[in-house]
Amino acid sequence: MSTIEERVKKIIVEQLGVKEEEVKPEASFENDLGADSLDIVELVMALEEEFETEIPDEEAEKIRTVEAAIEYVKNHSND
Amino acid sequence: MTDLMNLEGQVALVTGASRGIGKAIAQQLVARGVKVVGTATTESGAQAISDYLGVNGTGFALNVTDEESVAAVLKHVDDTYGQLDILVNNAGITRDNLLMRMKDDEWDSVMDTNLKSVYRLCKGVMRGMMKRRQGRIINISSVVGTTGNPGQTNYCAAKAGLAGFTKALAKEIAARGITVNCVAPGFIDTDMTKALTEDQKQAIFANIPAARLGQPDEIAAAVVFLASPGAAYITGETIHVNGGMAMV
Numbered sequence: 001m002s003t004i005e006e007r008v009k010k011i012i013v014e015q016l017g018v019k020e021e022e023v024k025p026e027a028s029f030e031n032d033l034g035a036d037s038l039d040i041v042e043l044v045m046a047l048e049e050e051f052e053t054e055i056p057d058e059e060a061e062k063i064r065t066v067e068a069a070i071e072y073v074k075n076h077s078n079d
Numbered sequence: 080m081t082d083l084m085n086l087e088g089q090v091a092l093v094t095g096a097s098r099g100i101g102k103a104i105a106q107q108l109v110a111r112g113v114k115v116v117g118t119a120t121t122e123s124g125a126q127a128i129s130d131y132l133g134v135n136g137t138g139f140a141l142n143v144t145d146e147e148s149v150a151a152v153l154k155h156v157d158d159t160y161g162q163l164d165i166l167v168n169n170a171g172i173t174r175d176n177l178l179m180r181m182k183d184d185e186w187d188s189v190m191d192t193n194l195k196s197v198y199r200l201c202k203g204v205m206r207g208m209m210k211r212r213q214g215r216i217i218n219i220s221s222v223v224g225t226t227g228n229p230g231q232t233n234y235c236a237a238k239a240g241l242a243g244f245t246k247a248l249a250k251e252i253a254a255r256g257i258t259v260n261c262v263a264p265g266f267i268d269t270d271m272t273k274a275l276t277e278d279q280k281q282a283i284f285a286n287i288p289a290a291r292l293g294q295p296d297e298i299a300a301a302v303v304f305l306a307s308p309g310a311a312y313i314t315g316e317t318i319h320v321n322g323g324m325a326m327v
Contacts, residue, residue, distance in 0.1 A: 038251060042209060 004051075004077060008070045011050055015043045025067040043069075051077045083309030087112035090160040091306070092152070094143060094200070095170030097124040099269035100219060102131070103295030104167055104302045109135040111303060116156050118143075118170065143170050143196035144188075153203045162211070165306045166204050168197045169219040171237075173271060175230045186233045193237035194244070201248060201259075214257035215306045218245055219298070222265045222321045230279075238263075242317055249315030258314040262301045265321020268292040289322030 002010070009023045018033050029035040029043065044060045047053075051073050055063070063069050091108050095101040096117025105117045105128070115136035117128040128138025139155055142148040156163050171193045174185035197218055208214030223231055224238025242261055249259040266272055266283050272292070275283075284290075301318045304310055319327060 038255070045206060045210070 004073050005070050007050060008047065008073055009066070011046050012043065012066060012069070015039065015046050023066050025065070025070070027066045028064055029066075030064065040064075047073060053077060081308070084111070084303070084307045086165075086303070086307060089164040089306075090114045090116075090156065090162050091165035091167060092116045092118070092156055092163055092200075092204075093167040093169055094118045094141060094196070096128050096138070099271065100264060100267060100295045100298045101167075101169040102128075103299040104169060105132065105136070107296065107299035107303050108165070108306070113165065113306075114160055116152065116159070118152060120170075141170075143199065144191045146199060149196075149199045149203055153200075157207070163204055163207055164213065165215045165217070166200060167217045167219070167302060167306075168200055168241075170196060171219065171271075173231065173234050173274065175234070177230055178232045181233065189233040189237050190240075193234065194240045197241060197244060201244075205252075208257050209252065209255050212256040214252075214255075215310075216245075216248070216257065216259040217302050217305050218259070218261045219302075220245075220261040220263045220317060222263050222319060222325050224263065225317075225319075225327055226325045245317070246315040253314050256311075258305070258311065260305050260310075260313060260315065261317040262298060262305065263317050263319045263321070264293065264298045265319070265324040266292055267298060268294055283324070287322045287324045289324075291322065293320060293322055 012023050013020050016033050016035050016039060022033060027033055029040050044055055044063060047069065048055055053076050063072055091113050093101055093105045093115055096105045097119035105115045108115050109132065115132055116139055117132060117136060118139050118141035119125045119128055120142060122140045125138035125140040139152050141152045172189060174189050176185055201216060218241050220241045221238040223235050224242060227235050245259050245261050266287060298320055301320050319325060
């Protein structure tokens with residue numbers, strides 16, 4: 001069983017088409033990983049599905065970095 | 080050779096499908112092998128749609144101004160067919176009046192039914208289409224959204240609004256393989272145009288080079304084309320089908 005961190009990173013790699021080593025905790029989706037606003041919406045959708053949770057829009061807006069995504073899922077996941 | 084008009088096995092949702100243009104669109108799609116969910120405002124209208132679709136789809140009562148009703152029809156599509164490839168926003172009403180006499184509810188109901196409904200339905204289908212990297216959204220606007228028509232400030236504003244909405248959404252999701260376009264009918268032989276006054280008709284006829292009414296099937300043909308694989312590179316566009324009445 002993979003950790004939450006590993007699963008989040010895997011989704012980021014798949015959704016944004018980036019290399020695993022680029023997905024550092026402090027990496028910003030927009031500035032470091034080349035994501036546009038629609039990519040980020042899709043990333044949030046993928047996280048919602050993987051972790052069977054619904055991320056409210058106002059929370060989704062705060063998920064701008066790899067670390068923020070991992071933290072959000074850790075605090076809200078049912079797993 | 081690839082058939083660029085092949086729609087076999089696809090699933091479409093057509094609003095306002097009990098008669099007129101919407102019915103013609105539903106039937107033309109079915110003729111191309113598409114499963115269709117057609118909507119009407121009443122249960123009897125929905126039943127009439129089920130009757131003419133037969134095994135090729137279902138009728139569904141939908142109030143496009145009600146968010147829960149929109150969610151219900153999208154759930155029905157998902158539960159029954161598991162996918163949605165084509166959304167045709169056709170449902171529309173007129174509440175004609177000169178601006179000086181227009182009531183707030185005439186303005187609001189046309190805006191809600193003709194424009195906000197498209198926002199609601201498009202938003203509802205977005206997640207599924209984005210995930211599948213495939214989708215066709217076709218909004219039925221009107222020539223008067225471009226040319227204007229006295230007595231229809233509400234209707235013309237809503238239809239012109241559709242064109243702007245279409246372009247903006249087209250840009251947002253073009254990279255995801257989803258196209259968004261309008262078909263703008265001119266003067267088509269339907270119940271809606273039968274409601275026009277004789278004066279209105281004469282004025283419009285004088286300006287149609289084709290010198291006849293358009294038929295609902297002639298709108299449906301443009302919709303089928305935009306839904307087809309061959310139209311994959313057309314997005315944010317309006318196809319005018321009006322017998323030469325307005326060339327833009």
